[in-house]
Amino acid sequence: MGRPPADPVLSLSGLTRRYGTLTAVDDVSLHLATGARHAVIGPNGAGKTTLLNLIAGTARPDEGAITLAGRDITRRAPARRSRLGIARSFQQPSAIRELTVLENVMLATWRHHPLRPGAWRRPKRLRQLAATASGQLEAVGLADVVHQPAGALSHGQRRLLDLAAALAARPSVLLLDEPAAGLTDRDVVRLLRVLDDISDDVAVLLVEHHTDLVAEFADTVTVLMAGRVLVSGPTREALSHPEVRDAYLDPVATAADAPASDSDRKG
Numbered sequence: 001m002g003r004p005p006a007d008p009v010l011s012l013s014g015l016t017r018r019y020g021t022l023t024a025v026d027d028v029s030l031h032l033a034t035g036a037r038h039a040v041i042g043p044n045g046a047g048k049t050t051l052l053n054l055i056a057g058t059a060r061p062d063e064g065a066i067t068l069a070g071r072d073i074t075r076r077a078p079a080r081r082s083r084l085g086i087a088r089s090f091q092q093p094s095a096i097r098e099l100t101v102l103e104n105v106m107l108a109t110w111r112h113h114p115l116r117p118g119a120w121r122r123p124k125r126l127r128q129l130a131a132t133a134s135g136q137l138e139a140v141g142l143a144d145v146v147h148q149p150a151g152a153l154s155h156g157q158r159r160l161l162d163l164a165a166a167l168a169a170r171p172s173v174l175l176l177d178e179p180a181a182g183l184t185d186r187d188v189v190r191l192l193r194v195l196d197d198i199s200d201d202v203a204v205l206l207v208e209h210h211t212d213l214v215a216e217f218a219d220t221v222t223v224l225m226a227g228r229v230l231v232s233g234p235t236r237e238a239l240s241h242p243e244v245r246d247a248y249l250d251p252v253a254t255a256a257d258a259p260a261s262d263s264d265r266k267g
């Protein structure tokens with residue numbers, strides 16, 4: 001396992017979350033430095049989304065602690081955490097279909113940095129919001145569709161819109177829940193380009209099943225299995241860990257390495 005960074009922006013210590021008799025997240029400790037590119041992988045039901053929920057504050061841990069830039073946020077409400085610098089995207093694109101692409105990003109920025117009552121009527125402030133939102137949309141390659149309703153976008157474009165909305169809040173920690181889900185190969189290439197352009201000020205925690213994307217993007221990978229950390233370390237090391245290959249990844253390669261028949265295996 002890798003050594004924790006000296007000055008982590010996000011630290012999870014012994015996080016545990018139970019649902020009845022099921023322990024969805026079991027004693028997980030992770031530390032992300034500023035600018036980290038950290039992926040969490042694992043089979044369905046391994047606890048990946050629950051882990052993101054615990055960090056975002058939409059689920060509360062039964063045990064353990066979370067610190068953001070040294071500040072204990074374990075008991076902070078989700079809105080407070082987002083104001084402190086945690087942004088996230090969800091498994092399903094979350095844009096409001098009836099609003100334009102630009103309005104969606106403006107709204108997201110607004111939610112993260114609430115204005116004083118009535119401030120929305122000030123044209124200068126609105127222009128600033130629109131400029132920030134436009135810049136972010138340009139950065140993710142959606143400049144051509146800013147005035148279209150979000151509902152008119154393709155699935156891949158809506159994923160990029162989610163990313164723009166999360167980034168517009170200028171987070172220090174960005175949580176991404178399966179951003180490549182349902183994307184075409186071409187969209188994944190586009191997504192990777194956008195992810196690569198994210199500022200080094202932002203630590204990214206990426207939950208993803210698309211292992212090629214993980215291998216390209218992440219410098220560190222944590223593998224969750226039944227809520228527990230199976231392995232955590234540099235990407236190449238973690239992905240080539242024998243238990244990871246056997247249990248989860250690359251079944252074709254694993255099958256090719258395996259003995260030819262059951263009798264071989266038993267023998």
Ligand SMILES: Nc1ncnc2c1ncn2[C@@H]1O[C@H](COP(=O)(O)OP(=O)(O)OP(=O)(O)O)[C@@H](O)[C@H]1O
Nearest residue numbers: 019022023024042043044045046047048049050051
């Ligand atoms: N609110 C909840 N109530 C009860 N059980 C839950 C709840 N949320 C998650 N679980 C259970 O916790 C376990 C972990 O779920 P989680 O969604 O975190 O897994 P995951 O690794 O994100 O899976 P997937 O890759 O399918 O999204 C699962 O067994 C799930 O059924």
